[in-house]
Amino acid sequence: MKLRFGIAWVSALVMTQAHAITVTDDTGASVTLAAPAQRVVSLAPHVTELLFAAGGGARIVGAVSYSDYPKEAQSIPRVGDNKALxxxxxxxxxxxxxxxxxxxxxxxxxxxxxxxxxxxxFSEPKHLADIAASIDKLGALLDTRSIAKQAADAFTRDISQLRARYAQRPPVSVFYQVWDDPLMTLNRDNVFDEVIGLCGGVNVFASEQARVPTISTEAVLAANPEAIVTSTPGATKPDRALPALERWKRWTSLTAVARGNLFGIDGDLINRPTPRIATGAAELCRDLETARERRPK
Structure with a gap:
């Protein structure tokens, strides 16, 4: 009897190990589940979007504030925000x-x-390819691989098409204004810098040490970007309105001002590393093409 029990226990252990799911997260750590996840808590709006894209929206039992896309996400119970859980x-x-x-x-x-x-x-995609990889990995943890693969492939295709169309166009120097007081931007260590590049743009503050550096008005004037871009309110409503770039209009010698190249893009499309960033990238690419068309003949 003991022998039979021992054999059954070992068999069960082997079966469990055989069906275990292991992926590597964005910190390089291994995440192992004994079975596909059925009850998931999402602690970031972009994570919620990635889980839906991977086919696991119905399994999210808790999410943080501003998890507002897709529409179904708005009814998920809240478990806090980025400041407190x-x-x-x-x-x-x-x-x-x-x-x-x-x-x-x-x-x-x-x-x-x-x-x-x-x-x-831990989810923190730093490159466009990481977004597709994240969808695939979450699909593995949820055992929704086929749905996840379709979403990941569609995103990769959209980005590849934009890159093929715009990346080799004449370069446009770009200042991305994250915030106005204090004046902040992004260096190259983020997804949106890559978006600027695939559109044929050049981030004028890419070489800054800080990931989100605080800069001066004088630094922007010295860089003299051909285009200035900022995010505008979309589904996410910030505590106050995002800057509308009006501050720059006093500097009429600034190339971006002189040529009318002050652009705003829905922040939800460019600030979240999700498949929707392909839509934001398409908008930015069109804006930079407009900047090229406004060059003196």
Whole structure:
């Protein structure tokens, strides 16, 4: 009897190990599930979008504020925001997978999340290819691989088409204004810098050390970008209106001002590393093409 029980236990263990799912998250850590995730908590708006794209929207049992796309995401119970998480509510939801934004969620709560013993996947795509890879990996954890592959392939195709059409066009120097007070931009260590490049643009502050550097008006004037781009309110409503670039119009000698190349793009399309960034990229590519058309003959 003991022998039979031992054989059954070993067989069950082997079966469990055989069906375990392991992927590598964006920190390089391995995430292993004994079975496909059925109850997922999403701790960033972009994560929610990626989970839906991967075919797992119906399995999200909790999400943070501003998880507003697609429309179905708006009815998911909230478990906090990027500043504070409701850990008690997360525990009550009995998740079998938590997907976290490494630099967006409150660092002081990460240790408490890890103490729950629930597998954690850290999501922070830094390149356009990472978005497709993230969809595939989440599809593996959810066992929705075919749906995830279709979404990942469609995104990769859209980006490839834009790159083929615009990347070799005459370069346009671009200043991306993240915020106006203090004046902030992005260096090359982010997805949107790559978007600028695939549109044939050049990020004038790509070489800055900080990922989101604070800069001066004088630095922008010295760089003299041919185009200035900022994000505008989309589905996400910030605490106050994003800058409308009016501040630059006083500097009439600035090339972007002189040629009317002040552009705004829906922030949800360019600030979230999700498949929708392909739509934002298409808008930026059209804007930079407009800038080329406005060059003196």
């Amino acid at each position: 409701d850990l008690e509510r997360i525990v009550a939801l009995h998740p079998d997978l938590i997907v976290v934004w490494r630099h967006g969620n409150a660092a002081r709560q990460m240790d408490r999340l890890k103490a729950l013993g629930v597998p954690i996947y």
